Amino acid sequence: MRSDVWLVIIGMAVATYLTRAPMFLALARRPLPPRVRLWLRLVPLAVLPALAVPLVLVRDGRLALGWTNPALWGAAVVFVLAAWRVNLLASVAIAVAVVALLRTLA
Amino acid sequence: MTPGLSAGARPPCAGTVREGITASLALVPSVFVYGTVFGGLAVQSGLTMAQVLGMSVLVFAGASQFVAVPMLATGAPAVAIIVTTYVVNMRHYLMAATLAPSFRGFRRAWLALIAHVINDESFAIAVARSRPPDAWIYLGSALAICGAFTGGVVVGVSVGGLVERPERYGLDFAFPAVFLALVAVQLRRRADWLVAVGAAVVAVALALVLPGNWHIVVTGLVVSAVAAWVLPLDDVDPRDARAA
DSSP states (O other): OOSSHHHHHHHHHHHHHHHHHHHHHHHHHHHHOHHHHHHHHHHHHHHHHHHHHHHHHTTTEEEEEEETHHHHHHHHHHHHHHTTTOHHHHHHHHHHHHHHHHHOOO | OSSSBSSSSOOOOHHHHHEEEHHHHTHHHHHHHHHHHHHHHHHTTTTTTTHHHHHHHOOOOOOHHHHHHHHTTTTTTTTHHHHHHHTTTTHHHHHHHHGGGTTTTTTTHHHHHHHHHHOOHHHEEEEEEEOOOOHHHHHHHHHHHHHHHHHHHHHHHHTTOOOSGGGTTEEEEEHHHHHHHHHHHOSHHHHHHHHHHHHHHHHHHHHOOOOOOOHHHHHHHHHHHHHHHSSSOOOOOOOGGOOO
């Protein structure tokens, strides 16, 4: 593992505290402007697919859209299960098992 | 001597704190397991037990920690990881702003500490109970959620090191799987789908050209900002702040 892990952890801690403390310590009674609230609500909805989908579809800098990509099947399984309101961790566990199985068969 | 926590606010109420803890019990098992999975996978990815525990206590924001671990393992630049953490956690601004008025009269030193334990689950519980949320219910819930998450991580780092060759069991896929599950449960309106699918397409395109995982931050900020600018202001209920 790289040598700057603690530096990254401290940086993450400071960055995260900066998302929590300022508004909290300001004790503001006035709510945030509606467009800003909408934006803050939408950030996770944009960040999470931006994280997950390239992890599934991009392998070594190239698109892996073929049906032999186990992660693609795992992604479909976890997405459908979670959308059906199956428990989050159960959905993840089933998808992980599907990927493991497909890798074994491959 | 006034008891430490409140100076001028209504006195601390043990009963209300207990109510907050009780209200959180339904979530404690899943937060605990979430912590266990994180601890196990993080140790698997090559972090030491001290690093995993340190991150969990100092950052205490599960989704961003899940995000950071594969980035650390694949050698993403430190700045990219820290900026990504910030963006993933930007939703805290919304929660902090909603909670803040309930904490008028608390000493600033306590506020600085309480700010650190702002979390999705406790926010959801406090806001579901009353508007404005009750400070003591929130604190009770934060106590329960912190304990569950940290306890889960401790168990996870102890057990996680035992599994050899984690990719054989598809465990590396747990990271994108968690992110996808978190997206799926948030898709309620047509606009949510537009943002999520748009972000996925943009991120894949950028991932093919940008180095160092910068596609995550760029996509997250730009797609959400464009959407917030053009979408109608139908419903921006603060309960929607709970997310990852």
